[in-house]
Amino acid sequence: MTKRMIGVIGGSGVYDIDGLEGAEWREVDTPFGAPSDAILTGTLAGMPMAFLPRHGRGHVHSPSSVPYRANIDALKRLGVTDVVSASACGSFREDMAPGDFVILDQYVDRTFQREKSFFGPGCVAHVSVAHPTCARLGAACAEAAEGAGSRVHRGGTYLAMEGPQFSTLAESKLYREVWNCDVIGMTGMPEAKLAREAELCYASVAMITDYDSWHPDHGEVDVTAIIATLMGNAARAKDMLRALPGHLEGGAAPCPHGCERALEYAILTAPEARDAAMLEKLDAVAGRVLNKAD
Template structure:
């Protein structure tokens, strides 16, 4: 096992790693958001990537999602936990709580959403976009860290960088049934599935978006006020993950690590060699 962590807003590094080193990884999709911090924690190989880069330099729509997932795959990441800030559409999912996401509604429009395309077409199943095994471990680690956890929730991924209008917030909550809202988990979850990496999403609630009549409209000051406590809880969660997972990793019982088994539809003789070269890390297992 190599456990990957993608840190969102407020989570830009990882404490306590043995033999820690920032590693530069090149990919055919460009540079990832930052160098990747590698090391060992609790007997497990770790790789940490700050999604927005140290200093928060990448806007949500400009995060190099394909490069990030490709780079982590090249480093041997088998299991990936995303940690990200979010707004809440549910009274009971209060600021400071963590939500273990199990579904997504993707409202992003300007981001490349697949490694595949003309020259090599593939269709993976995304009916269950997160890994139940890894999600359960993240929930247990969060509880052990003293965090109030909600297991299961639908994440509305919006394009951003602006926050929602009130009409949008009410629609997402009441008509669409979303539980939390954020700007970064898509296409990240899609790409992790294409790369055959088990993926879990930990959404850290910072605010009530703008639907709630008893709370002010969300702004950066409100988000930042909660980020510090959430970031400390996120680090405690990550520190507990090795104990929940253990060093030995059997094949994923839910098939995340075999998502490409029957997904590639382009006939072998029609596949573009240049496209195949770009897919060497994410799809090398099935492309030979």
């Protein structure tokens, strides 16, 4: 890496980003198929930035159909070093109210229809996701969001559900009271796992729209109310993103948490047993380690 580059994955309500100099929508081909949309590239406050709408412009992808592998691979190919995810979510905590932002640091993955790894037969790898987000990047997001006027909670556990339906009341109570999760959403996984496999620093900003279905005073999730809150959250997310470069160093100093070295000892398949076709697909996400002299 020679310079830091921010990649933003925008969730529901965040379909573009304002203020990019030299803005250009770019099509990126990946061996994992097409990303959710073209990627908007440019410079913001002197820092290179790439923006990808997770659901595509016009919201054409459901949470289960988002091409997560293609999205992360495409950002990596463009030179992104730091990925910031902005996504809508429901809250399990009274004090985490609609309109608040949560800087996530943990996940419980309940998705089951999605490809969750770049690796597989022919090149097997196991990466640690004990700490699935980058604390350095998360702190920068928190500072930028607070400076832009948002109420921010630093730290939280995200329950990733498959969707597209919202939770039953029994599920909502289980996740809140037994599993001790803080927020719930449909897109946080496998995105965070794939970013770790691609050796990218990853931070997730969960933007609360509702109290899910557990709250006795709010009843079942009301999509109309969610959309109203979502649009306000989206505007403040854009304010956060415009401020973010000022909270990050422009150089490419090593991440103190080792995000860019996640694959250092993760690949188990012996060099002579690795599948050539698989290696070709992994040229962007794992090229740093695969191209080393063995």
